[in-house]
Amino acid sequence: MIPDDARALFERLLEEKDPHPEIGPRVPCDQLLAVARALKEELEYRFFVYCAAAHFPAPKDAEEGTPAEILVAYRVRRLGPGTVTVPFHVRVPVDTASPSLASLYAGADWQEREQYDLVGALFEGHPDLRRIMMPEDWEGHPLRREYAIDTPHFPWR
């Protein structure tokens, strides 16, 4: 079932002046699935281009207790003549899951696993959320800001 307001919401978000056009409008976390479904089934954005996550620590001048955030950016494409892509993103506090798009786009499966592996983004409803690139016994998520680049990994480095 597609909520009637999902498409309207997304079109309104697109119209807003966005300081970061490359990651598109920010979608509220609880409406991400509805927006993605509207994009895929109504507007025919059927090709999943990428999902990329980034870790944002709390700013230094922020209030006490402000959590670090994970930004997960998506981009989907409408195929055929006049092909066009649409970006959108969600922002969630660290260690909070955002909805997984793997049930909607099969291409999101491994991409979300990669973001989980490297950045530690969590996805609710993902069928098989485990490491995909780093060794199975790796500790931590290396692309987080607090991860020291020269962390030793005995016995190999």
Next chain:
Amino acid sequence: MALDESNKPFEHPVYSVLEQIPGGAIGLTTLDSLLTWGQRNSLWVFPMATSCCGIEFMAAACSRFDMDRIGSIARGTPRQCDVMVIAGTITVKMAPRVKKLWDQMPEPKWAIAMGSCAISGDFYRDIYSVVPGVDVFMPIDVYVPGCPPNPEALLEGMRALQQKIEAQRNGTWVEPVISADSHGLRAPGIPRVGSPSREDSVDEAQLASVQGMGLGGAEKRENE
């Protein structure tokens, strides 16, 4: 460990037969040089090509430079090879795989570290996933510098290896002392193979890592 074994003179059953014949030992000198010639001119290569150095290796193996003319034929399996050429960056995930392939090669065997990444990790050295030089887990005979080294440099490295094999069999080989300190470099946290400061626990941990390789997810949880 492997280095010590390769330093021993090559023992062939022909030796013991010839030694029993009066005056037969004189023939050994000629025979030995023949065997040395054969060994140094039939170095079959296992290309451990993980990145751009592999392209230069391919160029060296193809018609313009033609590694075949010095008897170096590239084979796809470590069990048929004498020399492993590590051409490229080795990551922490790849390192147990490389070590497993190296352990599968029959003695006598040699290894060439081709390019800056295999030698020291180069500018990836401090990255969380990169091994700072392959001599952290296996002995290396020849280091070919370059980023990537051109085919001539690799052939020069093969020539250096041939000279080393010749010297080893003649008994004139002196193992050079290599340490990061001697060149004013910062040593990696894990001492290189053959270094006096290397502890056995490192080798044991690396072997355990090779044996536990590939166990992930459900399989690993079952074992626990």
